[in-house]
Amino acid sequence: MILHFAADKPRWKRLKLHDGWCVWITGLPGSGKSTVAETLIKFLLQRGIRAQLLSSDELRKVLTPKPTYSLEERDIVYATLVYIAKLLTKNDVNVVIDATGNLRRYRDHARSQIPKFMEAYLECPIEICIERESRRVDTRQAPQQIYKKALEGKAPTVPGIGQPYEPPLNPEIAINTAECTPEQAAQKIIEAILEKWYAKI
Ligand SMILES: Nc1ncnc2c1ncn2[C@@H]1O[C@H](COP(=O)(O)OP(=O)(O)OP(=O)(O)O)[C@@H](O)[C@H]1O
Numbered sequence: 001m002i003l004h005f006a007a008d009k010p011r012w013k014r015l016k017l018h019d020g021w022c023v024w025i026t027g028l029p030g031s032g033k034s035t036v037a038e039t040l041i042k043f044l045l046q047r048g049i050r051a052q053l054l055s056s057d058e059l060r061k062v063l064t065p066k067p068t069y070s071l072e073e074r075d076i077v078y079a080t081l082v083y084i085a086k087l088l089t090k091n092d093v094n095v096v097i098d099a100t101g102n103l104r105r106y107r108d109h110a111r112s113q114i115p116k117f118m119e120a121y122l123e124c125p126i127e128i129c130i131e132r133e134s135r136r137v138d139t140r141q142a143p144q145q146i147y148k149k150a151l152e153g154k155a156p157t158v159p160g161i162g163q164p165y166e167p168p169l170n171p172e173i174a175i176n177t178a179e180c181t182p183e184q185a186a187q188k189i190i191e192a193i194l195e196k197w198y199a200k201i
């Protein structure tokens with residue numbers, strides 16, 4: 001009976017889906033996610049590969065314009081982010097997620113939902129993240145001076161200070177951004193992408 005229905009499925013329902021890939025760039029605030037993601041998109045374009053940047057800070061502007069960064073709110077923001085990434089990849093759009101995703105379960109959820117998925121972990125000592133975050137001019141939609149506020153006890157929700165940041169246990173790629181330029185980091189990610197999803201083409 002089930003087979004009968006499967007055979008009767010309209011053609012558009014039998015089309016191969018899930019052809020896009022998704023790379024989640026994770027790391028502490030100030031580790032360089034947005035800078036590296038932007039460079040990665042540029043490098044991909046130079047190779048004729050299009051990818052949609054999906055930033056949690058941009059999503060928050062729409063979904064939670066007055067963010068509280070509570071656990072409940074984060075659950076909604078990350079569930080939405082993964083849902084969008086899933087829809088896009090299902091329809092052949094490649095996605096680069098730029099989001100701290102401080103709890104492992106947010107990223108594990110993406111992995112469970114998106115067949116072609118990879119985590120790129122930007123490792124960077126928190127002292128360097130703090131320094132970079134305090135000096136950056138363009139925050140790319142992220143709130144400003146969050147570590148300062150966290151260290152002064154005015155912001156209890158900052159990953160790495162008041163909230164945990166759980167690094168990936170088995171990231172496909174880990175890059176120490178204290179020891180390389182954003183261009184070198186993006187280059188390493190593109191090499192992993194090419195190796196994983198374009199090597200057989
Ligand atoms: N190797 C590097 N990789 C990435 N960023 C670097 C590097 N060296 C210096 N920087 C600088 O560090 C800052 C990183 O800020 P960025 O906004 O990219 O971090 P983020 O991880 O997106 O932080 P947030 O989680 O707050 O959005 C930028 O000002 C960038 O120019």
Ligand SMILES: [Mg+2]
Pocket residue numbers: 033034035057098139140142
């Ligand atoms: Mg950012």
